[in-house]
Amino acid sequence: MSCFASLEVLADADVIVCGGGPAGLGASIAAARNGAKVVLLEQTGALGGMASVGLVPSVIHMTDGKNITAAGVCTDILAEVCKRMNLPKINYGWQNVNAEIFKQVCDEKAAEAGVKVYFNQKLAAVEREGAYVKSVVVAGSKGLKRVTGKVFVDSTGDGALSAFAGAEFEVGDKDGNTMSPSLCVQYAPVDWDEYAKGAQEGKSDRALWKKMLDNGTAPLLEHHFVGTFKCGERMATGNLGHIYGTNCLNEDDITRGYTEGRKIAVIIHKFFKEQVPGFQNSELVNTASLLSVRETRRIVGDYKLCYDDYLKRSHFEDDIARFSYPIDIHSSKVNADEQKRVEERLHETRYQDGENYGIPYRAILPKGLENVYITGRSISCDREIQSSLRVMPGCFVTGQAAGSAAAMSLASGGRTRSVDVAKLRANMREKLGAFLP
Numbered sequence: 001m002s003c004f005a006s007l008e009v010l011a012d013a014d015v016i017v018c019g020g021g022p023a024g025l026g027a028s029i030a031a032a033r034n035g036a037k038v039v040l041l042e043q044t045g046a047l048g049g050m051a052s053v054g055l056v057p058s059v060i061h062m063t064d065g066k067n068i069t070a071a072g073v074c075t076d077i078l079a080e081v082c083k084r085m086n087l088p089k090i091n092y093g094w095q096n097v098n099a100e101i102f103k104q105v106c107d108e109k110a111a112e113a114g115v116k117v118y119f120n121q122k123l124a125a126v127e128r129e130g131a132y133v134k135s136v137v138v139a140g141s142k143g144l145k146r147v148t149g150k151v152f153v154d155s156t157g158d159g160a161l162s163a164f165a166g167a168e169f170e171v172g173d174k175d176g177n178t179m180s181p182s183l184c185v186q187y188a189p190v191d192w193d194e195y196a197k198g199a200q201e202g203k204s205d206r207a208l209w210k211k212m213l214d215n216g217t218a219p220l221l222e223h224h225f226v227g228t229f230k231c232g233e234r235m236a237t238g239n240l241g242h243i244y245g246t247n248c249l250n251e252d253d254i255t256r257g258y259t260e261g262r263k264i265a266v267i268i269h270k271f272f273k274e275q276v277p278g279f280q281n282s283e284l285v286n287t288a289s290l291l292s293v294r295e296t297r298r299i300v301g302d303y304k305l306c307y308d309d310y311l312k313r314s315h316f317e318d319d320i321a322r323f324s325y326p327i328d329i330h331s332s333k334v335n336a337d338e339q340k341r342v343e344e345r346l347h348e349t350r351y352q353d354g355e356n357y358g359i360p361y362r363a364i365l366p367k368g369l370e371n372v373y374i375t376g377r378s379i380s381c382d383r384e385i386q387s388s389l390r391v392m393p394g395c396f397v398t399g400q401a402a403g404s405a406a407a408m409s410l411a412s413g414g415r416t417r418s419v420d421v422a423k424l425r426a427n428m429r430e431k432l433g434a435f436l437p
């Protein structure tokens with residue numbers, strides 16, 4: 001008998017999704033729309049993952065320039081977010097989002113689909129029998145409880161469920177170095193008209209920061225300055241400052257990530273207040289309460305999507321999505337030359353409009369596990385492809401494929417490899433409007 005068998009059962013459902021970020025939203029909403037009973041377990045108090053609790057300002061690359069490759073749950077949520085931000089339509093290339101509105105829309109979309117959400121439930125362990133996961137153990141307000149189900153979707157971003165179940169995984173480059181995380185921020189009030197005027201005169205935040213780096217007066221050696229974005233009438237959300245040398249699977253590093261991230265936030269805000277037009281009256285309102293993690297585990301699945309597939313714009317018979325964001329591996333160290341190379345690579349690998357690569361069903365099936373899907377930024381792929389499909393639309397699309405497939409797999413007791421992928425593709429086109437040419 002498993003050591004967890006005596007724990008109280010918090011919930012039982014057909015499909016259990018762990019993690020409520022873009023991938024988990026895609027998975028849970030798609031499974032529920034296909035008639036499955038779905039439970040979504042989230043460790044924080046809101047849905048949206050990086051887009052809300054993580055304060056990542058922008059959802060980028062929903063399109064390949066011709067096709068809406070992220071059509072489905074992603075565009076459905078974004079359409080409502082934009083409406084509430086008083087924007088006329090989604091900018092499919094680069095859409096800034098208001099984190100609070102994002103949270104509220106996700107609550108509503110999950111409820112509308114019939115997803116049962118539990119907040120403040122952290123996945124802590126997995127109960128496995130042979131190649132099947134039987135339950136997940138969550139830590140919540142009353143201690144440990146079990147959640148039982150037929151199919152399990154790992155949308156934790158870190159591949160935690162799969163790893164706890166014993167799946168093989170890879171991390172980082174050949175030496176284990178990973179992209180550095182950030183701690184995103186919010187500033188308000190910002191005078192955006194004044195900012196735009198200043199930017200026209202060469203005084204954008206990026207231009208001013210670069211000047212300081214060049215003349216040796218920058219308060220931080222940050223060569224990869226992403227910037228601030230308009231996410232409200234008088235509010236800026238910033239993706240500013242990397243916390244270099246941080247391994248986001250190491251407990252000490254994670255804690256240092258938050259404390260150092262908060263110090264960096266104060267230093268960079270001082271620069272904005274003193275130098276960037278439009279930000280003179282701003283305050284540092286908030287730093288994210290979820291560390292903005294770019295890279296941790298990549299779970300090994302039945303197929304490992306590779307850089308070569310990116311270069312070939314591969315098509316697979318079992319494509320469950322297509323995507324097109326270029327290779328964007330942020331540096332793990334402070335190094336100006338390496339940063340130059342990051343930017344060159346991003347530019348060199350960019351596709352022409354209308355080009356895209358396929359993500360096969362096999363890449364979301366962790367090897368050795370029969371009733372588990374892996375989604376989002378930790379699917380089975382190499383580091384180059386991870387740096388492409390980690391952006392939010394890429395995570396939504398693997399999530400919605402896993403959710404749709406999970407519902408279909410119930411006919412055979414949740415066996416993921418029994419799903420007829422041609423039928424899955426037809427289902428996703430019909431029910432989600434997914435882009436699957």
Ligand SMILES: Cc1cc2nc3c(=O)[nH]c(=O)nc-3n(C[C@H](O)[C@H](O)[C@H](O)COP(=O)(O)OP(=O)(O)OC[C@H]3O[C@@H](n4cnc5c(N)ncnc54)[C@H](O)[C@@H]3O)c2cc1C
Pocket residue numbers: 018019020021022023024041042043044047048049050051056057058059060061121122123124155156157158160181182183184239290291292293294375376377378390391392393395
């Ligand atoms: C600084 C930064 C900037 C970025 N910029 C952009 C950008 O401009 N545009 C873009 O599109 N993408 C961007 N990305 C990438 C993108 O935000 C993430 O890769 C994407 O959100 C990953 O989606 P996900 O659903 O896989 O994971 P996440 O968004 O990380 O969501 C995972 C969810 O699972 C929950 N969770 C984790 N562990 C557990 C557990 N044990 N138990 C229960 N719940 C758990 C988390 O709380 C979270 O809600 C950026 C990322 C970072 C870090």
